[in-house]
Amino acid sequence: MFPLPLVAALALAAGPTPPADPFPDPAALDHFSYHFTTPGAAGAAPFFGGGGALSVTRAGKVTYSHSTMEMTGSGGTVTKKEWDIPADEAAALFRGLVEGGLMKLPGLDAAPLVLGRWGAHFSLTSGRWQTKLAASDLPQPLFLRLRPYLVAAHPKLWGEKEPPAKCLWSFTYTLTPKVDGTETILTVKQFGEVTYAVRTHPTAPGGRKDLVRKQWRVPPADAEGVLRGLVAGGVLDLKDNGGGKTPNHAVEAVYDRWTLFFHPDDLPPKVLERLRPYLAVGEPERWKGP
DSSP, X not given: OOOOOHHHHHHHHHOOOXXXXXXXOXXXXXXXXXXXXXXXXXXXXXXXXXXXXXXXXXXXXXXXXXXXXXXXXXXXXXXXXXXXXXXXXXXXXXXXXXHTTGGGSOBXXXXXXXXXXXXXXXXXXXXXXXXXXXXXXXOHHHHHHHHHHXXXXXXXXXXXXXXXXXXXXXXXXXXXXXXXXXXXXXXXXXXXXXXXXXEOOTTSTTOOOEEEEEEEEOOHHHHHHHHXXXXXXXXXXXXXXXXXXXSEEEEEEEETTEEEEEOOSOOOHXXXXXXXXXXXXXXXXXXXXX
16 A cells, blocks of 8 residues: 555544534625615606616626616616726725624615615625625715725716715713723714613722623614714814823724724713713613703
8 A cells, every 4th residue: 555645644634624614704705786776867756766786796896887767678878887806905895894884784674665676785695695784874984985986987976976074983982980980981883883881990809890781773874973973072182181080081983994092181061962862871860961
């Protein structure tokens, strides 16, 4: 008997290869399509509006189509374009969408049919798995990721629009009233997720424990309004006192891949009032206001 080749011998020594995970992996999407609708001619019924889709595969195939009268026989004016991008660029786009909250969008049942048509939504595949997510309130982080490809495909429709005003992706406020005291933490994310927690300090006996924890969703437009209101109220202009003071206030703001963390002396009333409705959901008696 001849000796086994070295590679085969090593493979046998390593044991059987574990089976691949049969479940979908949101971090390894194979394909997505962003389906959108556009208004029809002035005075036309909604049924005669336009629509289209932008699709990208993991391999880098980009496909775009749009028709001004999608539901008619002629389709109106049709615009189509296909091109290729590097696979690395496609992978970065997929990662950016997931980081921007793609998988936090509600299911398509949240976007009811209107005259037989689905509203804006995403279609995703991971292996043989498929899902559809509603995108009628598309968060800015997702739109900013898609916009270069929409403009490249159809500049007349997408390129003449002013890009949306900048908006925070998330905002976290932490209040620690006294040294080693309990921490109150409120986080608002642009895609509509809100989290409120009260927990013991890491140095407290028994370590950090949640005393209160609530998480809920609000319409993305509402969350974006709060985030814009915080910026308009001057929260990003507050000075950093370096921390170590009591009561201790801490702010963490996230925009794109940038994070800002600092300790203001306090939150101005116009900033606190933007947050109070969400704080009051967490602990009504504590934050119901004056």
